[in-house]
Amino acid sequence: xxDAHLSLADVARLAGVSPATASRALNSRPEVAEATRARVLAxxxxxxxxASPEASGLASRTTGxxxxxxxxxxxxxxxxxxxxxEARLRRxxxxxxxxxxxxxxxxxxxxERLPARRKVDAVVVLAFPVSEHEQARxxxxxxxxxxxxxxxxxxxxxxxxxxxxxxxxxxxxxxxGHRRIAMIEAVDPESAEWRDGMGRTTGYxxxxxxxxxxPVPELVVTVPWGEQHGADAxxxxxxxxxxxxxxxxxxxxxxxGALATLRRxxxRVPQDVSxxxxxxxxxxxxLDLTTVAQPVREQGEAAGQLVVDLVAGRDVPRGxxxxxxxxxxxxxxxxxxxxGA
Amino acid sequence: xxDAHLSLADVARLAGVSPATASRALNSRPEVAEATRARVLAxxxxxxxxASPEASGLASRTTGxxxxxxxxxxxxxxxxxxxxxEARLRRxxxxxxxxxxxxxxxxxxxxERLPARRKVDAVVVLAFPVSEHEQARxxxxxxxxxxxxxxxxxxxxxxxxxxxxxxxxxxxxxxxGHRRIAMIEAVDPESAEWRDGMGRTTGYxxxxxxxxxxPVPELVVTVPWGEQHGADAxxxxxxxxxxxxxxxxxxxxxxxGALATLRRxxxRVPQDVSxxxxxxxxxxxxLDLTTVAQPVREQGEAAGQLVVDLVAGRDVPRGxxxxxxxxxxxxxxxxxxxxGA
DNA sequence: GAATCGTCCGGAAACGCTTCCGGCTCGAGG
DNA sequence: CCTCGAGCCGGAAGCGTTTCCGGACGATTC
Numbered sequence: 001x002x003d004a005h006l007s008l009a010d011v012a013r014l015a016g017v018s019p020a021t022a023s024r025a026l027n028s029r030p031e032v033a034e035a036t037r038a039r040v041l042a043x044x045x046x047x048x049x050x051a052s053p054e055a056s057g058l059a060s061r062t063t064g065x066x067x068x069x070x071x072x073x074x075x076x077x078x079x080x081x082x083x084x085x086e087a088r089l090r091r092x093x094x095x096x097x098x099x100x101x102x103x104x105x106x107x108x109x110x111x112e113r114l115p116a117r118r119k120v121d122a123v124v125v126l127a128f129p130v131s132e133h134e135q136a137r138x139x140x141x142x143x144x145x146x147x148x149x150x151x152x153x154x155x156x157x158x159x160x161x162x163x164x165x166x167x168x169x170x171x172x173x174x175x176x177g178h179r180r181i182a183m184i185e186a187v188d189p190e191s192a193e194w195r196d197g198m199g200r201t202t203g204y205x206x207x208x209x210x211x212x213x214x215p216v217p218e219l220v221v222t223v224p225w226g227e228q229h230g231a232d233a234x235x236x237x238x239x240x241x242x243x244x245x246x247x248x249x250x251x252x253x254x255x256x257g258a259l260a261t262l263r264r265x266x267x268r269v270p271q272d273v274s275x276x277x278x279x280x281x282x283x284x285x286x287l288d289l290t291t292v293a294q295p296v297r298e299q300g301e302a303a304g305q306l307v308v309d310l311v312a313g314r315d316v317p318r319g320x321x322x323x324x325x326x327x328x329x330x331x332x333x334x335x336x337x338x339x340g341a
Numbered sequence: 342x343x344d345a346h347l348s349l350a351d352v353a354r355l356a357g358v359s360p361a362t363a364s365r366a367l368n369s370r371p372e373v374a375e376a377t378r379a380r381v382l383a384x385x386x387x388x389x390x391x392a393s394p395e396a397s398g399l400a401s402r403t404t405g406x407x408x409x410x411x412x413x414x415x416x417x418x419x420x421x422x423x424x425x426x427e428a429r430l431r432r433x434x435x436x437x438x439x440x441x442x443x444x445x446x447x448x449x450x451x452x453e454r455l456p457a458r459r460k461v462d463a464v465v466v467l468a469f470p471v472s473e474h475e476q477a478r479x480x481x482x483x484x485x486x487x488x489x490x491x492x493x494x495x496x497x498x499x500x501x502x503x504x505x506x507x508x509x510x511x512x513x514x515x516x517x518g519h520r521r522i523a524m525i526e527a528v529d530p531e532s533a534e535w536r537d538g539m540g541r542t543t544g545y546x547x548x549x550x551x552x553x554x555x556p557v558p559e560l561v562v563t564v565p566w567g568e569q570h571g572a573d574a575x576x577x578x579x580x581x582x583x584x585x586x587x588x589x590x591x592x593x594x595x596x597x598g599a600l601a602t603l604r605r606x607x608x609r610v611p612q613d614v615s616x617x618x619x620x621x622x623x624x625x626x627x628l629d630l631t632t633v634a635q636p637v638r639e640q641g642e643a644a645g646q647l648v649v650d651l652v653a654g655r656d657v658p659r660g661x662x663x664x665x666x667x668x669x670x671x672x673x674x675x676x677x678x679x680x681g682a
Numbered sequence: 683g684a685a686t687c688g689t690c691c692g693g694a695a696a697c698g699c700t701t702c703c704g705g706c707t708c709g710a711g712g
Numbered sequence: 713c714c715t716c717g718a719g720c721c722g723g724a725a726g727c728g729t730t731t732c733c734g735g736a737c738g739a740t741t742c
Contacts, residue, residue: 008533008699018723019699033719033721036721052697052698052699054404055395055399058395058728060701073423073424076417079413083443098427098439099431100423100428100431102424114391117391118393140389142346210733220566221741227626228626282567282569286569286598288601359692361693364730365691365730368730372689379689393727393728395729396730399728399730400728
């Protein structure tokens, strides 16, 4: 008991070597004889020695930590992303410093004050857009930066091709024969700036155009992210003189809301209207929702890999898009009365 | 540009004082004249000075960090808890070091290796049981420990009274006239050890007993946590010769699974069977699920408060239970044919 | 007018590592 | 036998703070 906290010097003394050698042994440096290393390691283990990260950080000018900036924690997508990321970083011996920036204000604050300054070797921003100015601020930190799950092309990043995913979803509906296809466009009210560039929207328009379907403005409704708003959006859609026969939602959560509204309205899915989402949220399986799956955890891991490469001084690929995959379940089917064509 | 990284000494020189005084000024210690302090602060701000946390940590023997150990990140409950916790800690200037321990192995590893050793001023374990042995290991870290969302009575903690919550749920069903009440008991397969002590189970039994309802073993089915398993459990219950008229699920996710099964089976909720959950997951509102709400975010914040008190050297209350509240929605109603009594 | 007391500040010693630099030992090569 | 390089290791100088200790100085108090 009570090896309150040995210092490197103590271990060295106990092992009969100098602190310098002890340090080298513990950090598995090559310039130390095997026998010596073993002795030091044995002493260290026996006394549960742990190096003071502060001290070694001070001396080596690195922290062994990486900041993860995330806008939401209670949403499945971000949690799953974080899981993958954490796992990869942990394996590399890097610790994760969490920065939660739910509101616009928090974000602003984060980029102005840069609270992670000097505290980390790298920072990864999770699934939210970063403005030019914010990018500049980030750069001031002087550490590696990577983005995951989002579309910050300025940094090394890993994400899906939103545009392609949207195409997969909408093309599926078109393939089934739908022509009157609505889109529930979800935006994060806390970072609305850049929603137009979103592939999930452009993909919809492109798919329709390619199929020769004229765009109908009232068929796209924009709401904040979330189940409840998805439900509201669906209500609005049902209020149309001529409601859609299929609905493409930006995410499964939003689609789930739409399903709820549909059910309450007494409409049957997929007989009366088809619904498709994006993400393959666990909810999707439960609700038998057709969706475009993206590998979330894997994205986190890939981002983690970028980080470890970055801090190791290796240079990393600019960006990498992981593939998505259409998962057909029971919420989509051909329209009831296949009208035209 | 390029104030690559001023040191305290630089700031001190620029402000015409000694490093000692600069340090005192920056840390708002009382023994420095207002004018001097202002001068130092001005210089610091102008040059974007940030103290090296490693150095100050080394010198002050504190880290300004707290470890948060969490078994799941992609579940709403844990995310929400974490949000509250992070917010409170951030306000107090404490950083959050994240430790994700999804599997039994990860947990074991965490407690054996204690990777957070010397890295944090406190650790909070989020919503999972900690064995005697693990508690002992934790104690070896020599830092404050608090538990949130779970039932680790050995440490300062904040949580709900599971037993009482269960009573609220089951009593509600009893009040509506149900007698044949099933329980879907959810356990985390990665920490099954302690499931029997769980209040969510004992509350059920007690409520039934008090109401003079004889326990029916086949009416309680135990499954791993999660929507899918909730669905399976419900299937099993429906297979009974005499299915229940009401179902009490340990959590809303599980209840959601049950609802899905019910719907697929063509049964109506609440006309044919009532369902109640616990948590007030966002899902619950969407599914119109009656539930016992617990303030999750608030628990996180309260736990954060315990932590800041702890690291400030104040002593803290042993434990604190936050109140739960029955939220009646559309998934519960009196049984179809009010049988007896 | 001297003794006392605060207030404010500087010198310098930690804090616990990493790493540069140089020295020692030993075997190989000339 | 001498030299030289490779392999190991120790001394000591940082790394950038905090904080103890003591000194200077002006304001009180008797």
